Amino acid sequence: MKLANTPITQHTFNGHSFYLKRDDLLHPEFSGNKARKFMALLEDDFPNVTTLIGYGSPQANSLYSLAALAKLKGWQLEFYVSHIPNWLKQNPTGNYQAALSLNAKLIEVSELHPNDYIQQIRQPDERCLFVEEGGRSPIAERGIKQLAQEIIDWKNSQNISSLAVTLPSGTGTTALYLTKHLALHNVEVLTCACVGGKDYLTLQFDSLNEPLHPAILTADEKSKHQFGKLYAQDYQMWQALKQQTKVEFDLLYDPYMWQCLQYWRKENPNQPLLYIHQGGLLGNVSMEKRYQRKFT
Template identity: 30%
Template sequence: MIEIRPIDSPTWRGINAILGGAMAVNILKHNLGNDELVSRLLDRRWSLSSPDSKINQVTILDRKGDELYGDICFQNNTQPFLGEGMVDKNQPFPSFYIVRDDLLHPLVNGNKARKLDALLPLLEDNNVTDVVTCGGCQSAHTAAVAVSCAERGLKSHLLLRGEEPETLTGYNLVSKLYGNVVYIPRSLYANRKEMLMKHAQSIVGGNGSSLWLNDILENFSRKYATGKQFDSNVRIEKQTKVVIINEGAGDAIALPGVMRLIQYLSQDHLFGKKNPLKIVVDAGTGTTAIGLALGAICLGLPWEITAVMLADKIESYRKREQNLISEFLSNSTRPSAGLAPSGIVHWVERRLPRK
């Protein structure tokens, strides 16, 4: 789920305390709004038939005791008033909005569905037969890949870190039901690139090919830039074609699906293009947060993205941010002059450690 709140809302001050007191930085250092560029970028075949998502408004009616652990009384409005004038400065209680992407699919976690939105059609258009990816034992990403591939007749091969649990539960069970699971010792899992490539090559054998997702993306970008589109009805002779997807779908092709969400939310009858917003999102690989920030910048929106880091140090997130943006720009159809290589997301440490 993604939480959205008006920048001037008093709720932000309370959430800020929970996030450790850090304030989001202004990411709109340059005027990079380009509706034409975004329209061209998002003019493609998608996995989700519609970018729509339900939006709830949560009002904090009362808060007692400790700032973090005290009793809080919430009111959930499933049909909030949106559009122009959505911010009511006379409202006696603070509130924030939640984008219910968790309702997009019964088994595919919300932000995973967004990251796969542009990715899955690309696999189909390139005659991919098998997908290799990796994640933790309870990885929502591997479960999403397994289910999505099964729905499209693709084989998924999931490399899970650690030992097989005695009882299969949660996403681990989903991955096992829908994909081909292999448990990898932590010592081998540490070198993800080598691990993924070796497993992909073992699947190919002597008949077929294996490649990284970015290889497909570069080929797609060349065809897209010259105006040549893939014809999904044209199929070559069937042979094994394995594509490797990075852990957490941390690839540049995952960004357009998240940017598509930003475009949807910026419609006049929802949050509009003029309302300044702060968007707060959990960050595993950080790909979703980076996609949200890129979408806001490319559309020229006065929105700020704060990501609560779940699995790494801030230096690693900033490096990943820079790498993903570089990949995105190198594969875009037009240069986006002036876009800083990093610093578009405000990364925040968790106040409580992840369990």
């Protein structure tokens, strides 16, 4: 299985044309942002490894991607979480349900942060492969470098001299490595901080020791966009995107990025824009139910 060369399609949103890199179409189970980050783990041989270990939210996109990776490699996934809500246990949906169907083991650890529990109590040995939350690791660079090369090849084939590439950030790993590999090709990378603010995202960039950082956009300097909180404008933006482009976007990350882009477009009305669709659609099932309960 080769994770590469996803199509690029052209769309219009709110009167502005843009291109869309369809990384949501990489593979039915192993797609989007996490597939690029974990490509090296899929391609390389780990003859002693029998267990893959990760941590995060029980509805994280990384949970499903790691479960799919473990299945493809013949490993057991152990995924540590602080809490699994009772309603989710009783009515599994989204990434949680899909990971369980792939035989992932989800382990609740309330006494310690999951990462601390893994290091201090679980203590992975040579048979274990540990992945940082969200794939924030140098192992992600290989797959993201491949993505950057696909963008460069497409840009050259279209005779586009200057290009803006945009995607929302959690850990910011993808945006950071894209910046590293696109900067010399007259491509600017734009992102936004979906988890925490600009300062927190900058710290995530700094942890990977790369000197070049992407530009961090905001929708409104006066207000904070809290991760996982339900905002009516996010839901409205998500619905408008689907209606105008005929493509479903991620409901957790993409709406805020598009709000930021509306402000950026006012200053850059004619700049060619390539948006990277990072998948995450499985999480929409539970997110949309939350929105419907609150706003309808």
